[in-house]
Amino acid sequence: VAITASCVRSSKGEPINGILNVRDITREREEEERRSTFISVISHELQTPIAIIKGYASTLARSDAHFDRATQHSRLVAIEEEADRLNKLVENLLYASRIQANGLQMDISSLDLASLIHKVVRRIQARRQDVNITASIPSNLPTVVADRERIEEVLLNLLDNAVKYSPRQQAVSISAHATGEEVIVSVSDSGMGISLRDQEQIFERFHRVGDPMSQATPGAGLGLYICRAIVEAHGGHIWVESTLRQGSTFSFSLPREERAQLPMVVF
Numbered sequence: 001v002a003i004t005a006s007c008v009r010s011s012k013g014e015p016i017n018g019i020l021n022v023r024d025i026t027r028e029r030e031e032e033e034r035r036s037t038f039i040s041v042i043s044h045e046l047q048t049p050i051a052i053i054k055g056y057a058s059t060l061a062r063s064d065a066h067f068d069r070a071t072q073h074s075r076l077v078a079i080e081e082e083a084d085r086l087n088k089l090v091e092n093l094l095y096a097s098r099i100q101a102n103g104l105q106m107d108i109s110s111l112d113l114a115s116l117i118h119k120v121v122r123r124i125q126a127r128r129q130d131v132n133i134t135a136s137i138p139s140n141l142p143t144v145v146a147d148r149e150r151i152e153e154v155l156l157n158l159l160d161n162a163v164k165y166s167p168r169q170q171a172v173s174i175s176a177h178a179t180g181e182e183v184i185v186s187v188s189d190s191g192m193g194i195s196l197r198d199q200e201q202i203f204e205r206f207h208r209v210g211d212p213m214s215q216a217t218p219g220a221g222l223g224l225y226i227c228r229a230i231v232e233a234h235g236g237h238i239w240v241e242s243t244l245r246q247g248s249t250f251s252f253s254l255p256r257e258e259r260a261q262l263p264m265v266v267f
């Protein structure tokens with residue numbers, strides 16, 4: 001809290017009254033902290049790929065440099081990956097500022113979640129052969145009404161995180177089931193896990209877990225914030241169950257098609 005005290009004086013300057021002002025500044029402090037975290041996270045997330053791109057590009061461009069084809073190729077691939085990382089960061093920043101400014105515009109239609117899940121898994125497997133993602137999705141999974149692109153974004157974010165925050169070669173799984181009202185999708189990993197305290201905050205903008213392995217992993221703390229906004233805009237929920245050093249399961253629910261109320265602009 002912020003406390004200010006002032007004194008009301010008579011025309012002769014004698015104190016006649018006192019005013020004590022007690023103000024809860026928790027929200028202002030949180031906003032201030034978030035702003036300074038934002039600046040340090042974004043600067044770091046911009047600097048690292050730029051440094052890698054610049055370093056590799058300038059060695060490749062040197063007129064006296066002679067690299068074999070394999071070295072040349074691996075450096076070009078690294079440049080491409082870092083450019084993708086920058087692109088993703090900018091996309092996420094725009095996404096998050098749109099959420100803050102005027103909510104999400106949705107393009108809603110009937111969605112076969114099962115085939116979308118299989119498509120996203122194939123897409124991640126294509127670029128990460130070192131990861132084994134198992135999908136157990138019942139063939140009769142009910143349809144939902146949803147914005148296909150945005151739900152794809154949620155699935156990509158959760159699966160990317162499961163892979164990113166787990167040691168190499170660890171298995172990741174995705175499953176789905178239906179209840180009477182909803183379809184629930186869960187993404188599980190046996191990675192580093194998240195403490196109870198962090199579980200309460202990871203869906204906030206720019207919140208990243210402080211531990212060194214998490215900090216060493218690229219990220220700006222926007223993915224889960226965006227996931228939550230998307231899922232809640234569909235009338236669903238997103239949550240995490242996790243045990244430190246054992247793994248995490250992120251789940252989200254979406255109303256079944258026959259239960260959904262079609263929103264125009266939501267969140």
Ligand code: ADP
Pocket residue numbers: 157161162165189191192193194202207208209210214218219220221222223224225248
């Ligand atoms: P980031 O881009 O930093 O990964 P997210 O919003 O997706 O941003 O995640 C927020 C933070 O939550 C991450 O920085 C990480 O510390 C933690 N986190 C997310 N997913 C996992 C996971 N599967 N296992 C462990 N920690 C996770």
